[in-house]
Amino acid sequence: MLQINNLSVSYDSVQAVNQISFTAQKGRITTVIGANGAGKTTLLRTISGLIAPKSGTISWSGREIQGMRPENIVRAGIAQAPEGHSVIAELTVEENIRMGALFRLRTNRADVRAAISESYELFPRLEERKSQKAGTLSGGERQMLAISRALVSRPELLLLDEPSLGLAPLIVEQIIDTVSILCREKGLTVLLVEQNANTALAIADHGVLLALGKVVADMPAAQLRADESLRAAYLGY
């Protein structure tokens, strides 16, 4: 279980995340939706340890993790596929995937190999392109690669930052389906950040609506999906 408690994050003068609290249940998909600049990316970067919060706590499986280094947060079981399909363009597809498992090589070499082949089963297009430079991939393939890289670390919590960004509906559907299968079948906990509220709320169990760095709604996804007035006020549709 991930618990965010009164979390505030600011950049010099901008208060990007303001006293937010919510919980992501184990084995469920929780989605955080909100317009541009709502603070979604800031929230995920703070959970991953890339930014230190100004105040508040983040607790994961009963342990406070705010202020920990990103590389240790991965070791604690939290992996992120960052915004903009971040992969390392100059490395090959296979190297990008292996990168996510390097820290487990010494302790569990056999499982690293298994994890890599699992990600190829999940996304066969990546296997076909494994010795290609990641920079030559399409946007959708990059997103698959970013997710695979996160998955080979065998996370218990997967953070996804706008996986649908700039992708064709068909690809979005494929990626979203894969994520929900992982969640249902393997008990993966997912925190999905999206601007595309319809797609996200359709597969999520729980929804958190963020506006200008504050939580304005925190309710079951179906309920949030049905609430026309909230959506009109904060998402504009």
Add this chain to the structure above:
Amino acid sequence: MQTFLNALFTGGSRGAIYALVALGLVLVWRGAGLINFAQMGQAMFSAYVASTLIAQGYNYWIAFFVALIVGAALGAAIDILVIRPLKKKSGTAILGSPSMRDAIPVIASLGILGILQSVAGMIWAGSERGFPAPVSTVALKVGGNTMPFTYFDLFTIGIVILILIATSLFLARTSVGLAMRASALNSEVARLSGIRTRSIRTLGWVISGAVASVAGLLVTPATNISPNSLDLILIIGFTACVIGGLDSLLGSVIGGFLLGFVIAFISVYDIPEDIFIAIFLILMGIMFFRPQGLFGSEVGRRV
């Protein structure tokens, strides 16, 4: 013809040394984003240590490996004691501007160079000293014909090629090498992947220090060592990096060899004083016509 071949082989063995210096600079650049001007200070220091050991009767190879360790340890110490704390402090008001943030570690490395030079001056009383080469420095003879190169030239080129191959295999084939490339290319994605980029960066300083020390050991038999005898080599090595493109290992090595040839031919066919002018012109030419270097990626440039 003999003169030409002589210049060619001298250029090759000098170029090999410049290539090593450039390789050391690139390793730190890719990891830490700064030109380590202290590098030849580290090399000078470890060459002095080697000369002391050899003067006391130790075997050349023992001195060689001790020197490598000294160079590597100095690299780690500079990163951990100076560069890391500076990076941590860079959020404060005075250091806030990005250009200052980039400039300060470079200035610090110049400061460290000064410190290493004066400490070496105190310990070894600033005396010039050297040690014999591990193999003969007279020209090779094959069937009564004098060859245009010495055993030591071959030794130098051999060692350098060995190091270049070992370094590229390490980077391309091992998992630590992959971690190093990933950290250099995109440290944020690397950290999100669980790579301890800070330790990996220190490892870059360690390898760079060892590589630079080899360069120092290889020039000493020819030039003797004094606290600032390696300054010129640093400038040449830096130029080699700029020629090759600062983020390209292969490019900087080729740049090193290229400069070796240029310098050898100028000293043979022209007056040695023109070397500086030539280096300067090459540097300016590259800056004007191909600022990313011959092999550098355009976006990879960090300054």
